[in-house]
Amino acid sequence: MGIQILLHIGIVMILSPLLLGIIGKTKAFFAGRWGPPLLQPYYDIGKLFQKGNVYSITTTWIFQAAPIVCLAVVLVSSFFIPLGGLKAPIQFWGDIILFAYLYGLARFLMMIAALDTGSSFEGMGASREAAFSCLAEVVLFLDFIILALLSKKFVLSEIIEGNILSSWPLFGPVLLLVGASYFLVLLVENARIPIDDPAIHLELTMIHEVMALDHSGWDLAYIYYGGAIKLFVLGGLFVNILIPYHSLSSVMQTVMFSGGMIMLALTIGIVESCMARLRLNRIPLLLISAFVLALVGGIVVLVKGV
Amino acid sequence: MTDYFLSSLVLLSISAVLIVLTSRFQKISGGIFLFSLGTGCVLGLISAVSVLVHRVPIDYRLDFRMPIGEFYVGVDLLSAFFLLTIVMLSLFAGIYGYGYLKDDEKKNLSVHYALYLVLLISLMLVVTAKNAVLFLVAWETMAISSYFLITFDDEKEAVRKAGYLYLIATHTGTFCLWVMFLLMGQQAGSMNFDQMTLASFPLPLAGVLFILGIIGFGVKAGFIPFHIWLPHAHPAAPSHVSAVLSGVMIKMGIYGLMRLILIVKNFPEWCAMVLLMIGMISGVGGVLYALGQHEIKKLLAYHSIENIGIITLGLGIGLWGQIDHNEAVALIGYAGALLHVFNHAIFKGLLFLSAGSVIRSTHTGEIDHLGGLLKKLPWAGHLFLIGSLSICGLPLFNGFISEWLVFRALFDGVFHFETNALVFSSLAIISLALIGGLATACFAKAFGAIFLGNSRSIDNTHLEENSSLMRAPMLVLGGLCLWVGFFPSTMVSFALGAASTIASLKISPMAEEAIISPLLTVVWVLMILVTIITVLVLFKRIAMKFLPIEKAPTWGCGYSMPTNRMQYTASSFAEPILRIFRNVLGFNVTGNKPQGYFPKEEAISSHVIDASEDFIFRPIFQFIKSLSAKLKIIQFGVTQLYLLYIFIFLLILLIWKMV
CATH class of the missing domain: 1.20.5 (Single alpha-helices involved in coiled-coils or other helix-helix interfaces)
Incomplete structure (x- = not known):
């Protein structure tokens, strides 16, 4: 199991910034530009790793602990999902809850790290993050309930393997609804357009990025890297739900999974190119619509019976 | 092992009298208090743990006839679990209280100490009484002694009002309990619990008993809407008393409901439905109201309502499992509720005690006046952080273990139940997820505003850390949070033992193993998490040797003259969430926006209406x-x-x- 875990960590760490590169290229294509190279996120993170740190005199150790815990948490969360031909190294009855609550731990630390600086902008970001993420968590759990209902399993990797496959013919529309609502959660959790724009630099309108305003050097590198891995892990879960590839040979599984991930990055890029950021007070409505989508799926499951 | 329990009771009673007798000499009475509290609690702990380990209940009857009852106490597994919780928290809160008050020269502290012991005795009797009359006598003693403890600062009008409200509320509840126990006694032909357990109750009567129990015990537990006394009484009391009230006294309501389930056994299905509804409303409502609070102890008091909600969710799904003859759901649900009772006592105790340290040092509990205390009060600050992480149910800490059990019971409910129960369990899962998210927001707000950043209105420079007599108990409670978080098997097995008593089931070691083993995997994953964190810290440490580190003020985003008053306050932090839920909460903001180029002074204030x-x-x-x-x-x-x-x-x- 040790080797499996190391393999998972390795793959996730090596491949995740690529996803951001693809998104960047897609956006550039839609804007009619060449855009930064595909490997730009690697260069960015590498550059940050060479820089020293500036710490605010107001901060305590919490400010430095948060980026580390965030990166560690996203790495651990990748253990629960299969990556193509690779099985999930850790599976146990009820791992869904640990999966969701680990992100809670990271979020809590990021919020208090933001408050640690005493900057009102960072406090504002933390406050918005708190408000939107608690709604997103509700949607996430509703999605989990429906998937668990379909598979009668309470283990994340078992829910998405095999059982999804048998549900597709009967409950295809339900899975599409769940997929759509999960996609919105994915956008919220990873601070993408239309919820948050990672590219803008106007503090008043930012959510996620503003919390990292005072971080620099290694801390910022950890945060960026953690963000990339989070997108990879949550995206990987999305691909696993939507593409029922689990009965194929392991080589084909890997091919399908990689294809799915590239498609996901392209989709996010297209969404970001075609949409503007929503006004802040519209975001709860978006999350409520995600909730309703999942709810409709849930009702269909209930009426049709499993 | 009865001897231990009884000698603890006798010792505590004699000391209470002695303390009053020696009240002229505060030093002596204080010494007696500490000694008897320590010894009494350790004796109680030994008897509770031995019952929980050996799983053999003990009984004791005194040939002492009261008019309609007898002195009949016994420690079964359910009593033992609550006994364990009571002595654990009361011991540490009591030692802290001694350190908290000992320099107070205006008050007669001996009476306070004696009343604290009386409260402890009555709590121990409530959970061990095996006779309804004895139970009610202990219940009433508990209510009255806690009333006097709440009104310690009776020179303040708010405290007197809070105490009065508490007294009315608790007696309304007791009235329902009298009716309930009389009905039960009439059906069973005896006021002893063991005879009641043998009697059979027809379903309609069980429903009536359930309603009476929900009101009677619910007032004590703080179910919404019977909670109104709680956010007034808990902040009014001295912090160590708030810790005991919030940590164990309100749990007596939960104990009562569990005892009722144990005795009556067969309930109509709507009872479980009602419990789940109460759990959801109290849980979500409690944490939303907490978000709207600006005073630290009031915020913590509302969080007690939230946690009672979580406990009730476990209780409700357990009852549903019992009604549906689904043993696994019943056991895991009850065990989750019980373990959360214990965990909440530990972390809420810790939070109240560290909040007390803050209030003692700064003389205010207004969150928006404070800030930057982590540097000045590192003990209180770090222990408050441990308490916050635990109460949010985050992994690595004890709250996660019990919430995991409740979640698991609810998910099992989703798999095994018919449509009705399925819908309710799904709603409960969603509410529990929402509670988790909101609690995280609320404690990020509380911890961040009080301990991080810079002080907003108070001069922090001369603040001093509190005495070690106050720090040591908090340290132990913090340690317990981590202990249950990393080594859950002992407490989970205790909780399962008590849960099997409630459900009148036998639990095989195999079944117990099946419930505990996923939790051990959780711990294993958390160990990996800790390892990865260590590796990342090491990498950074090494890199920092070669890279420059600078100190600078926080970046003001281009604004060159920021002041501490410009920091984000707790109220502004909570505003977006409160705005989303404004229709449910009655959240209103009054005041005017500044107008014109040279605005006059304007003020704005926000309130949440209960x-x-x-x-x-x-x-x-x-x-x-x-x-x-x-x-x-x-x-x-x-x-x-x-x-x-x-x-x-x-x-x-x-x-x-x-x-």
Whole structure:
């Protein structure tokens, strides 16, 4: 199991910034530009790793602990999902809850790290993050309930393997609804357009990025890297739900999974190119619509019976 | 092992009397208090743990007949679990309280110490009484002693009012309990619990008993909408008393419901439904109200309501499992509820004690006045952080273990139940997820505003850390949070033992193993998490040797003259969430925006209205008040006249009997 875990960590760490590169290229294509190279996120993170740190005199150790815990948490969360031909190294009855609550731990630390600086902008970001993420968590759990209902399993990797496959013919529309609502959660959790724009630099309108305003050097590198891995892990879960590839040979599984991930990055890029950021007070409505989508799926499951 | 428990009771009672007798000499009475508290709690702990380990209940009957009951106490597994919780928290809160008060020269502390012991004795009796009358006597002693503990600072009007409200609320509850126990006694032909357990209760009667129990015990536990006394009484009391009230006393309501389930056994299905509903409303409502609070102890008090909600969710799904004859759901649900009772006692105790340290040092509990205390009060600060992480149910800490059990029972419910129960369990899962998210927000707000950043209005420079007598108990409680978080098997197995008693089931070691083993995997994953964190820290440490580190002020985003008052406050932090839920909460903001190029001074304030207080109970109390005002015509305050009333009443009774 040790080797499996190391393999998972390795793959996730090596491949995740690529996803951001693809998104960047897609956006550039839609804007009619060449855009930064595909490997730009690697260069960015590498550059940050060479820089020293500036710490605010107001901060305590919490400010430095948060980026580390965030990166560690996203790495651990990748253990629960299969990556193509690779099985999930850790599976146990009820791992869904640990999966969701680990992100809670990271979020809590990021919020208090933001408050640690005493900057009102960072406090504002933390406050918005708190408000939107608690709604997103509700949607996430509703999605989990429906998937668990379909598979009668309470283990994340078992829910998405095999059982999804048998549900597709009967409950295809339900899975599409769940997929759509999960996609919105994915956008919220990873601070993408239309919820948050990672590219803008106007503090008043930012959510996620503003919390990292005072971080620099290694801390910022950890945060960026953690963000990339989070997108990879949550995206990987999305691909696993939507593409029922689990009965194929392991080589084909890997091919399908990689294809799915590239498609996901392209989709996010297209969404970001075609949409503007929503006004802040519209975001709860978006999350409520995600909730309703999942709810409709849930009702269909209930009426049709499993 | 009965000897240990009884000697603990006797020791505590004798010391309470001795403390009052030596009240002239505060040093001596303080010493007696500490000694008897320590010894009594350790004795109680030994008897509780030995029952939980060996799983053999103990009984003790004293041949002492009261008018309608007898002195019959026994420690079964359920009692033992609660006994464990009570002595654990009371011991540490008591030591802290001694350190908290000992320099207070104006008050007679001996009476306070004695009352604290009386509260402890009555709590121990409530959970071990095996006779309804003895139970009610202990219940009433608990209510009255805690009333006097709450009104310690009785020179303040708010404290007196809070105490009065508590007294009314608790007696309303006790009234329902009397009716409930009398009905049960009538059905069973005895007021002893073991005889009641043997009796069978028809379903309609069980429903009536359940309603009475929900009101009677719910007032104590703080179910919404019966919670109105709680956010007033808990902040009014001294911090160590708040810790005991919030940590164990309100749990007596939960204990009562569990005992009721144990005795009656067979309930109609809607009872489980009602419990789940109460759990959801109290859980989500409690944490939303907490978000709207600006005072630290009031915030913590509302969080107690939230946690009671989580406990009730576990209890409700457990009851549903029991009704549906699904043993696994029943056991895991009850065990989750029980473990959360223990965990909440530990972390809420810790939070109240560290909040108390803050209040003692800064003389204020207003969150928006504080800030930057982590540097000045590192002990209180770091322990408050551990408490916050635990209460949010985040992994690595004890709250996660019990919430995991409740979640698991609810998910099992989703798999095994019919449509009705399935919908309710799904709703409960969603509420629990929402509670988790909101609690995280609320404690990020509380911890961030009090301990991080810079102080907003208070001068922090001369603050000093509190005495070690106050720090040591907090440290132990913090350690317990981590202990349960990393080594859950002991407490989970204790909770499962007590859960099997409630459900009147036998649990095989195999089944127990199946429930505990996923939790051990959780711990294993957390170990990996800790390892990865260590590796990342090491990498950074090494890199930092070669890279420059600078210190600078926080970046003001281009604004060059930021002041501490410009930091984000706790109220502004909570505003977006409160705005989303404004229709449920009655969240209103009053004040004007600054106008023109040279604006005049403007003020803005935000409030959250507790609907059940303002729209349900205030009108009821007003109605009762106006009704009793009408009764004033017969009140003259002349003793002879009242004697005449009694005489007339007796006469009427006599005539009624003759006719």
